[in-house]
Amino acid sequence: MRFTIGSAVVRGVAALMLAGVLWGVTGCSTAVSPGALPGGESGTGDPGRAAPGTAAPGTTSPGGTADRGGTGSFQDPDLGTAPGSAVVDGSAKPVRVQIASIGVDSALESLKKDGSGSLLPPVDFASAGWYSGGVAPGAVGPAVIAGHIDSSVGPAVFYRLSSLAAGDPVGVTLADGRVATFTVDRVIQIAKADFPTAEVYGAVPTAQLRLITCGGVFDDDWGHYLDNVVVFASETAISPQP
Amino acid sequence: MASHSRTGSSLTGRLPAAVAAASIALAVSLLGFGGATASAATTTSIALAPAAGAPTAAVTTGWLRLAHLSPDTSAVDIRLSALAGGTVTQSLSNIGYGAVSAYMALSPGTYVVAMVPTGGDFTQPIIQTSVTVVAGQPLTVAAFGKNADLRAAAYRDDLTTPPAGQSRVRVVQASTIVPTVSVATSTGRSIATDVAQGVATDYASVPGGPWKLDLTAGAVQSTADVDLAQGSISTLFVLDNASGGLALKPVLDSSSAGDLPVGGVQTGAGGTALVHASAAEDSNRRIIDIGTGAVSVLAAAIVIFGHRRRTRLAQSSSDSPHQPQFRRLPESYQKHDRQWYDNLAHERQEREREVRGDAAAGPSERR
Numbered sequence: 001m002r003f004t005i006g007s008a009v010v011r012g013v014a015a016l017m018l019a020g021v022l023w024g025v026t027g028c029s030t031a032v033s034p035g036a037l038p039g040g041e042s043g044t045g046d047p048g049r050a051a052p053g054t055a056a057p058g059t060t061s062p063g064g065t066a067d068r069g070g071t072g073s074f075q076d077p078d079l080g081t082a083p084g085s086a087v088v089d090g091s092a093k094p095v096r097v098q099i100a101s102i103g104v105d106s107a108l109e110s111l112k113k114d115g116s117g118s119l120l121p122p123v124d125f126a127s128a129g130w131y132s133g134g135v136a137p138g139a140v141g142p143a144v145i146a147g148h149i150d151s152s153v154g155p156a157v158f159y160r161l162s163s164l165a166a167g168d169p170v171g172v173t174l175a176d177g178r179v180a181t182f183t184v185d186r187v188i189q190i191a192k193a194d195f196p197t198a199e200v201y202g203a204v205p206t207a208q209l210r211l212i213t214c215g216g217v218f219d220d221d222w223g224h225y226l227d228n229v230v231v232f233a234s235e236t237a238i239s240p241q242p
Numbered sequence: 243m244a245s246h247s248r249t250g251s252s253l254t255g256r257l258p259a260a261v262a263a264a265s266i267a268l269a270v271s272l273l274g275f276g277g278a279t280a281s282a283a284t285t286t287s288i289a290l291a292p293a294a295g296a297p298t299a300a301v302t303t304g305w306l307r308l309a310h311l312s313p314d315t316s317a318v319d320i321r322l323s324a325l326a327g328g329t330v331t332q333s334l335s336n337i338g339y340g341a342v343s344a345y346m347a348l349s350p351g352t353y354v355v356a357m358v359p360t361g362g363d364f365t366q367p368i369i370q371t372s373v374t375v376v377a378g379q380p381l382t383v384a385a386f387g388k389n390a391d392l393r394a395a396a397y398r399d400d401l402t403t404p405p406a407g408q409s410r411v412r413v414v415q416a417s418t419i420v421p422t423v424s425v426a427t428s429t430g431r432s433i434a435t436d437v438a439q440g441v442a443t444d445y446a447s448v449p450g451g452p453w454k455l456d457l458t459a460g461a462v463q464s465t466a467d468v469d470l471a472q473g474s475i476s477t478l479f480v481l482d483n484a485s486g487g488l489a490l491k492p493v494l495d496s497s498s499a500g501d502l503p504v505g506g507v508q509t510g511a512g513g514t515a516l517v518h519a520s521a522a523e524d525s526n527r528r529i530i531d532i533g534t535g536a537v538s539v540l541a542a543a544i545v546i547f548g549h550r551r552r553t554r555l556a557q558s559s560s561d562s563p564h565q566p567q568f569r570r571l572p573e574s575y576q577k578h579d580r581q582w583y584d585n586l587a588h589e590r591q592e593r594e595r596e597v598r599g600d601a602a603a604g605p606s607e608r609r
């Protein structure tokens with residue numbers, strides 16, 4: 001949390017006052033009073049979270065039910081998956097990553113965490129790896145693919161990762177044959193000491209991808225690079241199952 | 243292991259957008275959408291402030307998803323258009339009861355959501371609402387209630403990453419047959435109590451995994467099986483079914499990387515590094531390093547000096563009649579012995595040929 005309670009309260013009070021002014025200006029009827037918006041985070045009573053009523057009162061259609069799409073009786077709800085969704089259910093594992101703009105076409109190792117919680121890199125310097133303890137590419141959440149920038153003797157699979165730019169496409173082939181296409185949003189280089197765990201691995205509402213390698217200065221004593229390069233990408237298409 | 247207290251040149255400044263987004267005022271204007279355009283429409287305007295802490299400067303879009311939660315309303319078409327200009331941004335068709343769309347990424351701004359029966363006329367929406375999207379904040383806009391009393395709600399969805407091993411879940415009560423509903427796990431852990439119609443609860447944390455849930459609403463009871471993966475954030479929509487009972491629809495709101503890794507990844511061995519650094523931290527190590535360095539410099543000096551000396555001798559060999567192995571002349575040779583001079587001249591010629599040959603072959607052999 002980056003806000004102090006004090007500033008949240010001040011902001012909330014201001015917002016509430018403004019809401020009240022607008023309420024008056026628009027001459028709304030008092031039939032509906034603004035209530036606390038349901039949802040959001042813990043119910044601390046923070047007025048900053050106060051919001052317009054959950055719902056506005058509907059006006060009854062004067063013209064019967066036909067033009068309003070009324071069915072006259074209850075229906076069974078659609079309990080299936082979201083319509084218009086480009087996401088997958090996460091059951092299909094990724095098998096290959098392709099990034100044409102930097103010449104990457106690699107199979108994927110299955111990556112795990114070590115005892116301290118750090119993500120272990122691929123064993124093979126020539127191969128990228130997918131963090132199998134996380135979400136699958138194409139499913140909601142940040143799927144994580146990591147690869148080495150170099151070995152001790154020369155370039156490795158993600159040697160040119162830092163040259164990716166916003167708009168570049170990244171393809172991930174799933175075990176069921178579908179190809180999820182992601183589009184690069186941004187690329188950051190950041191000290192491992194300051195690694196933004198929440199930003200990279202934290203919750204997101206859409207299917208996204210993180211590509212991770214190393215960068216910056218190599219510390220000869222530590223035996224590692226001091227920085228990580230992280231590519232943030234969002235899913236923009238998924239091919240139908242062949 | 244060296245410890246790294248290096249102050250990184252972080253590229254990210256995550257605070258400003260959150261502050262900017264939070265400054266958006268909460269406003270409501272309920273406009274009776276009467277007259278020529280849509281006599282039957284209900285139009286609401288709902289602007290939401292983002293949850294503190296969720297947005298980051300790097301995230302430039304917000305997200306919106308749409309839900310049809312009215313049990314006696316047929317499938318609908320839904321249009322999302324920018325309030326300014328009226329450009330249609332998204333269009334969904336034939337969305338049936340219970341359907342919840344995926345999130346659509348939207349530029350911050352105010353949008354109008356309009357619903358019509360499938361194939362209907364968008365100049366006469368059955369419900370219409372405007373909603374303000376801010377960067378980094380996901381929202382759910384739902385139409386709920388019975389068809390004759392259709393209402394719209396906008397819920398602010400949550401992006402707080404669940405603690406390790408946990409999932410987060412809330413309830414949206416959209417059933418029309420019971421006034422309130424309570425949801426608890428079969429093990430007795432309460433998720434939401436006495437939730438009124440149209441209300442979305444706060445999120446509760448439960449251990450990730452499969453759960454059997456009990457829905458209780460007075461005499462009406464129901465159970466549902468849900469799988470709440472660790473690291474996931476979900477909404478449980480309480481709905482009606484065709485036979486007068488309750489149904490539960492779990493929908494994934496968002497997800498973290500599951501079993502969350504911590505910190506960076508060691509994805510390089512330095513073979514191509516342009517810049518190397520040494521970060522030895524204790525003085526003993528430094529003394530050893532200095533000592534090693536001094537010995538190395540000394541050894542290098544000896545090698546270089548020796549090499550230069552040998553090279554100078556070799557270069558001077560053509561000027562001098564004496565090769566090192568010929569310096570010590572046999573005692574038997576007499577200084578004025580002609581044969582001695584002849585022998586010496588001959589050997590010298592042979593030696594010079596040999597040195598020239600060595601010099602020519604030398605560089606390739608040394609490689």
